[in-house]
Amino acid sequence: MLLKIRTLFVLLILCCSTISAQNEADTLKTQELKLVEVRADRISTVRTSAPLQTLDAEMIARTGALQVSDAARMFAGVQVKDYGGVGGLKTVSLRSLGAAHTGIAVDGIPVSDYQSGQIDLGRFSLGNIGRITLNIGESDDIFQTARAQSLAGSLNIASRRFSTEEAGKSLLQASLLAGSFGLLQPSLTVGKAFSRDFSSSLSADYMQSKGDYPFIQTIGYDDSQTQERKRQNSAVKKLNLEGNASGRFHGGGTLDFKAGGLISDRQLPGPAIYYNDYSEARSKDRNFFAQTAYNQPIDNKTDFKANAKFDYVSSDYFNIRSYRFFQREWYGDAVFLRRFNRHFSASCANDLIFGNMNGNTLAVSPARTSFLSAFSAKYESGIAAVTAKLLYTYAGDEPLSTSFNKFSPYLGFWIKPLKTSNLRLRAFYKNTYRLPTLYDLYFSTVGKRNLKPENARQFNLGLTFSEQFGGLFLSLTADAYRNRVADKIIAWPTSDMNIWTMVNVGKTEITGLDMKAETRFHTGENLHWQALGTYTFQRVIDRTNPESASYGKQLPYTPVHAATVWLGLETRWFEVNYTLIYSGRRYSEASNRPQSRMKPFAEHGINVSRTFSLKDCKLAITAECVNFTDAQYEVVKSYPMQGRTFRGKIAVKF
Amino acid sequence: MKKNLIIFKFLPVIGILFFSSCEKDDIIDEQPKVTPTSGVLILNQGSQGVNNSGITYYDYASGTVLDEDIMDGRLGDTAQDMLVYGGKIYVSVTKSSVIWVLSLSNFDELGKIYVNDGAVPREPNFLAAYENKVYATTIDGHVIRIDTASLAIDAITAVGADPLGIAAAEGKLYVGNTNGLNFPNFDNTLSVIDIATFSEVLPRIEVGLNPNRIKYDGNENLYITYLGNYADVAGGIQKIDLKTRTVVNISNVPANQDFTILNDTLYYYGVTYNDKGLANNVFGRYDLKNGRQIAGNLISEVPQFTTVYAFGIDDYSRDIYVADTDYSNPSTIYIFDRNGKKKSEFTAGINAYKFVFI
Numbered sequence A: 001m002l003l004k005i006r007t008l009f010v011l012l013i014l015c016c017s018t019i020s021a022q023n024e025a026d027t028l029k030t031q032e033l034k035l036v037e038v039r040a041d042r043i044s045t046v047r048t049s050a051p052l053q054t055l056d057a058e059m060i061a062r063t064g065a066l067q068v069s070d071a072a073r074m075f076a077g078v079q080v081k082d083y084g085g086v087g088g089l090k091t092v093s094l095r096s097l098g099a100a101h102t103g104i105a106v107d108g109i110p111v112s113d114y115q116s117g118q119i120d121l122g123r124f125s126l127g128n129i130g131r132i133t134l135n136i137g138e139s140d141d142i143f144q145t146a147r148a149q150s151l152a153g154s155l156n157i158a159s160r161r162f163s164t165e166e167a168g169k170s171l172l173q174a175s176l177l178a179g180s181f182g183l184l185q186p187s188l189t190v191g192k193a194f195s196r197d198f199s200s201s202l203s204a205d206y207m208q209s210k211g212d213y214p215f216i217q218t219i220g221y222d223d224s225q226t227q228e229r230k231r232q233n234s235a236v237k238k239l240n241l242e243g244n245a246s247g248r249f250h251g252g253g254t255l256d257f258k259a260g261g262l263i264s265d266r267q268l269p270g271p272a273i274y275y276n277d278y279s280e281a282r283s284k285d286r287n288f289f290a291q292t293a294y295n296q297p298i299d300n301k302t303d304f305k306a307n308a309k310f311d312y313v314s315s316d317y318f319n320i321r322s323y324r325f326f327q328r329e330w331y332g333d334a335v336f337l338r339r340f341n342r343h344f345s346a347s348c349a350n351d352l353i354f355g356n357m358n359g360n361t362l363a364v365s366p367a368r369t370s371f372l373s374a375f376s377a378k379y380e381s382g383i384a385a386v387t388a389k390l391l392y393t394y395a396g397d398e399p400l401s402t403s404f405n406k407f408s409p410y411l412g413f414w415i416k417p418l419k420t421s422n423l424r425l426r427a428f429y430k431n432t433y434r435l436p437t438l439y440d441l442y443f444s445t446v447g448k449r450n451l452k453p454e455n456a457r458q459f460n461l462g463l464t465f466s467e468q469f470g471g472l473f474l475s476l477t478a479d480a481y482r483n484r485v486a487d488k489i490i491a492w493p494t495s496d497m498n499i500w501t502m503v504n505v506g507k508t509e510i511t512g513l514d515m516k517a518e519t520r521f522h523t524g525e526n527l528h529w530q531a532l533g534t535y536t537f538q539r540v541i542d543r544t545n546p547e548s549a550s551y552g553k554q555l556p557y558t559p560v561h562a563a564t565v566w567l568g569l570e571t572r573w574f575e576v577n578y579t580l581i582y583s584g585r586r587y588s589e590a591s592n593r594p595q596s597r598m599k600p601f602a603e604h605g606i607n608v609s610r611t612f613s614l615k616d617c618k619l620a621i622t623a624e625c626v627n628f629t630d631a632q633y634e635v636v637k638s639y640p641m642q643g644r645t646f647r648g649k650i651a652v653k654f
Numbered sequence B: 001m002k003k004n005l006i007i008f009k010f011l012p013v014i015g016i017l018f019f020s021s022c023e024k025d026d027i028i029d030e031q032p033k034v035t036p037t038s039g040v041l042i043l044n045q046g047s048q049g050v051n052n053s054g055i056t057y058y059d060y061a062s063g064t065v066l067d068e069d070i071m072d073g074r075l076g077d078t079a080q081d082m083l084v085y086g087g088k089i090y091v092s093v094t095k096s097s098v099i100w101v102l103s104l105s106n107f108d109e110l111g112k113i114y115v116n117d118g119a120v121p122r123e124p125n126f127l128a129a130y131e132n133k134v135y136a137t138t139i140d141g142h143v144i145r146i147d148t149a150s151l152a153i154d155a156i157t158a159v160g161a162d163p164l165g166i167a168a169a170e171g172k173l174y175v176g177n178t179n180g181l182n183f184p185n186f187d188n189t190l191s192v193i194d195i196a197t198f199s200e201v202l203p204r205i206e207v208g209l210n211p212n213r214i215k216y217d218g219n220e221n222l223y224i225t226y227l228g229n230y231a232d233v234a235g236g237i238q239k240i241d242l243k244t245r246t247v248v249n250i251s252n253v254p255a256n257q258d259f260t261i262l263n264d265t266l267y268y269y270g271v272t273y274n275d276k277g278l279a280n281n282v283f284g285r286y287d288l289k290n291g292r293q294i295a296g297n298l299i300s301e302v303p304q305f306t307t308v309y310a311f312g313i314d315d316y317s318r319d320i321y322v323a324d325t326d327y328s329n330p331s332t333i334y335i336f337d338r339n340g341k342k343k344s345e346f347t348a349g350i351n352a353y354k355f356v357f358i
Helices: A002-015 A030-039 A057-062 A068-072 A438-442 B002-020
Strands: A052-056 A078-082 A090-094 A102-106 A109-111 A129-136 A153-159 A170-179 A183-193 A198-209 A214-218 A226-230 A236-248 A254-267 A282-299 A302-319 A321-339 A344-359 A367-380 A384-398 A403-415 A423-434 A454-469 A472-493 A500-522 A528-542 A561-570 A575-583 A601-614 A617-626 A634-636 A645-653 B039-044 B054-059 B064-067 B079-085 B088-093 B098-103 B109-114 B124-130 B133-138 B142-147 B152-158 B163-169 B172-177 B189-194 B211-216 B221-226 B236-241 B246-249 B258-262 B265-273 B279-287 B292-294 B307-313 B320-325 B330-336 B342-350 B352-357
Touching: A052 A057, A057 A129, A068 A078, A068 A090, A068 A129, A078 A634, A090 A102, A109 A302, A344 A438, B039 B079, B039 B307, B039 B342, B054 B079, B054 B342, B064 B342, B079 B124, B079 B133, B079 B352, B088 B124, B098 B124, B109 B152, B133 B163, B142 B163, B163 B221, B172 B211, B172 B221, B189 B211, B211 B258, B221 B258, B258 B307, B265 B307, B320 B352, B342 B352
Parallel strands: A102 A153, B124 B163, B163 B211, B307 B352
Antiparallel strands: A052 A129, A078 A090, A102 A109, A129 A153, A170 A183, A170 A645, A183 A198, A198 A236, A214 A226, A236 A254, A254 A282, A282 A302, A302 A321, A321 A344, A344 A367, A367 A384, A384 A403, A403 A423, A423 A454, A454 A472, A472 A500, A500 A528, A528 A561, A561 A575, A575 A601, A601 A617, A617 A645, B039 B054, B039 B352, B054 B064, B079 B088, B088 B098, B098 B109, B124 B133, B133 B142, B142 B152, B163 B172, B172 B189, B211 B221, B221 B236, B236 B246, B258 B265, B265 B279, B279 B292, B307 B320, B320 B330, B330 B342
16 A cells, blocks of 8 residues: 555656755654644634634634534635525535535534435534634545545534643533523533543533514515415524544553434425415434544654544424434545655544435335545745545445446645745636435435436636735735536426436536635724624526526526625623624526525624633623525525524633 | 546536626516406415415406406415305415415405414315305314304314315205325215204215215216225215215226216316326216216317326316416416317416316
8 A cells, every 4th residue: 555655656746746846944744743633723714725723612603603503604705595594404515516516624524314315503502612623625634534535525613622731621611591572591611631531521512592583574576475384493502512532642642532413393384375374394413423533653754543423313304294314424534644754644434334224115225335545745934835645435236236436536726936935826627426216316305316416516616815914914815716517416397297206417617716815913002903804706507408597597596696704802890792694696496587586694793701810710791693684685585584683692611 | 638528517516606696687577457357266285384375266258367466465375265256255274274265356355364272273174155154174184164254164064084075955964084194094984064053964975085076966876986995995976865865986987086067967087097007197977867977078289298297177168277286387288179189288286176267
């Protein structure tokens, strides 16, 4: 295997010989990089070949996010499909590639869904969050699982953990949040770093909401007739539990263990249908998972890492009758990383996944075995970096004995052309496949099931800049991209109006631009300002069938223009934050008929907090108002979003 | 060199950015109030959950769509059936659980009947009319009766599970019980309701699995289609002699999608499959008097349809109307003359489901 890595490496060296000729001395040591990874204190978002965005726990709190989906909305190039309310389905799609192309990972290990292929972000909690990181394309980190490379990008939710400096410390964090429409969220985290080598924590996060918020619905195509209504059957009760333990061995190895679960009971209001408020749909979801990560440096040039995970999901969806689904997944992976010198490193990751599903309405219980193998190589100096990866995916399904074999390449680089400026140029290409889900293959279709994987190609070209000008920090990124999704798996009508089938027909062409600006500065000693702004431009064009009315039209629910703004001010006495989410006009229908136009919306939020310190104890009181202009809008047609909402939070930390 | 190429790829982005700022707002055409003369009303089911059902009015004289939606988007969610009776238009909208009553002479709203059981919607399906009453099957296992003078529900009676099709004939209502919400355990019976007492008369008539459309020929025969279970039991069409209650399969007529009876002719539309499993749209005529297929194709050159979602015959001109849908874009309506030659085509709403000729 090492021999293979070497061959790959020689090839890469040849490719980059021109760049390596300009080597500079100020290179970043890989050792340092590793530290950044593990400690995750501040991640560089400009020294990457593919866009990387991150929000740490403090920032997440300051943007007023209640759930992971609220935080995800702050990223550029991201669309959160939100069905409204606390309990409404929330999925995330990167650069309009579709939610099924976007990986969601917990501490680096992706989560999967065999039914829809997309993950409801509502399943996770912010209770013990460390940070949320969004990778579009690929991370420059090559010491990662093969599976993390198998999708077009991924959102990683990382738990808070103790650093080695915190040895002997204990942590107690308790908070209580209450808000409009019956929202109540008590949260508790206790932890202890017993020594430099062993720490553990436990956290529980409970949330309940009545969700009976009012909304104004326009009846008909003109605005002349509106109706004041209230969301019905919208209550949620949800408990997330999580335990973490981390140990360090004398040889430098580390072992992290995490186990947790979710108990969630939701009423589902469904679409706001004209003249009919009634819904009795509900969903009971249960999740249990246990995962472990073992890291071991073998010598000063070689690192080894192994992950294992078991994940169990059950859902009981009731609407007139009960539909129960069960899903289990076993996962294991091993990664080797070798540093050849301070510039070159290469890795090899192999993953094995076994999963199955069954349900009370399903005639068969299909299972899938997947094997993923990734070879990666990286060259990095102070002025340039190149990352190349090749992923091989095999998946085989029973009982149909279908199988998939795919190669997914990635190539990304950044260069810093000027010695005196922190301006960097970056570019990447990535080709990934989204396999049909077990549900696509076995249950949603009549007749033949010869589905191919969906094919997504991404090209990205960007500029990044970051600089400290005296008291002012400024970071700017701009990325233009061209993506193509082909062989989209779509439920398609047949000649018989009573029978649908699943086919690979969709084609989408995406042209976009993501921009992000971040700044920090002071005015006087006691006024610390921070600002973050993103802008997303996207033309997402249907290229499926030239005969169709939707051909050449913007994909439904996809705004051409979207933006977010966050402004924060810290003073000695209090902290104020303002958040804006803006989305331009979009359409709910594929043919973009004027009747289906959805108006632009802007959601403004503000929060004020004050922290009191008493010896080792910190008490923080926050008051916030989300959507303070009471904007009435929908992200998904007929699923009204919550209007003006007040929340108060009290948190203590020892 | 390679870098240049990539930059070239991104030039369109800059271009689009520049032009998007000058993008003009597309405005929904304000349509003047339409007075119907002679034409066809097309009921558009819309897509479920987005409240986009509607009624398109196509005018014969001008050969154009005079009103894209006579309800201006207020009809509701998932319209299912429409009938004209006594100078009024009745429209059942299943998911909104209402039945609209409109004036045939100027399309004005005469009434909106909420079809609820307390707070729980009954969800009306198909409609039938008989002696100054309009009847609707409801998904919760009932038939409701609407008085055409007061435009209110004046009686309700229970039938089998999830009834769909309904036809009135000789003092009786015939209702197809599907048990469709409990698939794949479909029902295969018709409930018979005595109109005078407005209650079901047992026993039920056993028909094909999953009964769908029911129509009366005016000669004491009912014709019904059934869908089967979409797996091992196929669908078909049957004739029921109302005097003897005998059910006969009409096996040589592939009318598994929809049909219309005019005088003694049954016009049908069905889907057949060849040995390779490829679908074929079949449009034909069946002589009810002699029980024979009428030779020749109803449509001489069948266009490449995605899914035919509505089929109708104008009883005056005998023109043939076919709606083609792909479930996400506005439907295309094709008009063929009585000899099967294509006359014209136009666009209606999403999922055009029923033609009513006025």
